[in-house]
Amino acid sequence: MSGLIMRFPKGKAKALTLSYDDGVEQDIRLMDIMDKNGLKGTFNLNSGLFAPEGTTYPEGAFHRRLTARQATETYAASGHEVAVHGLTHPFLERLPENLAMWELLKDRENLENQFHTIIRGMAYPFGTYSDATVDCLRKAGLAYGRTVISSHSFDLPGDWLRLEATCHHNDPELMGLAKKFVEETPLWGSWMFYLWGHSYEFEVNANWNVIEEFAAFTGGHDDIWYATNIQIYDYVQAWQRLEFSVDGRQVHNPTATELYFQEMGEKGEVHRISPGGYLES
Secondary structure: OOOEEEEEHHHEOEEEEEEEEOOEOHHHHHHHHHHHHOOOEEEEEOHHHOEOOOOOOOOOOOOOEOEHHHHHHHHOOOOOEEEEOOOOOOOHHHOOHHHHHHHHHHHHHHHHHHHOOOOOOEEOHHHOOOHHHHHHHHHOOOOOOEEEEEOOOOOOOOOHHHEEEOEEOOOOOHHHHHHHHHHOOOOOOOEEEEEEEOOHHHHHOOOHHHHHHHHHHHOOOOOEEEOOHHHHHHHHHHHOOOEEOOOOOEEEOOOOOOEEEEEOOOOOOEEEEOOOOEEEO
16 A cells, blocks of 8 residues: 555545635525535634624625624534634734734634634635734634635645635636536545635626536535535545555554545555554555
């Protein structure tokens, strides 16, 4: 087993995830589209900017933030991830470190108390950051930070605190990338398609058809793992903890996660290793 490739749950070679920001009313329609097609994703919220209860928006207002009660009803039992987006959506890199830390930790604390879960993900407000900002995420116990950089690739992140997306949903290459992702199978690695945006943009641009077509095309495939951002992160981290003997013939899984890998080659055998399990060839 000296030549190995990570595979996702059930031996799948591909994973797909979405990431949408700001906690707006249009997330409800987006989530419905995702659920109908079996897609999973992460919603990045500013807990300090929830709309006051009873808020009504004037006609033509597109950026309609949810109230805290609406946010709980929308995301809490949805099966999707909730993540940090900064307490008040500031340019974090322009703040002194103590204020940047407050924005991250207070948002995290509020969301953890609201949704009764441990929050470990994050999307940078405005997509901007610095090395000091990245260090703040690390100190705040956040596992990943999504940027607004489009890689136009399916490579797994080299730096999860500077996480690049495959593309934004308005990218002209969206469906070309989706076609490649769905119709091809990676032989020498594992792929992740990462889509990001703001759901209110579909209303602004009158193009809900973009996400409807993407979801219908990419959803429902047996060889794709549909997961939240943190689920993919946790799986990759667990896989990287596998312990191999010097000659590669023995492997131990010290984690609580069922893991999969494939031997190199077009017809390489896929192996499953249970939590705490050993394999020997």
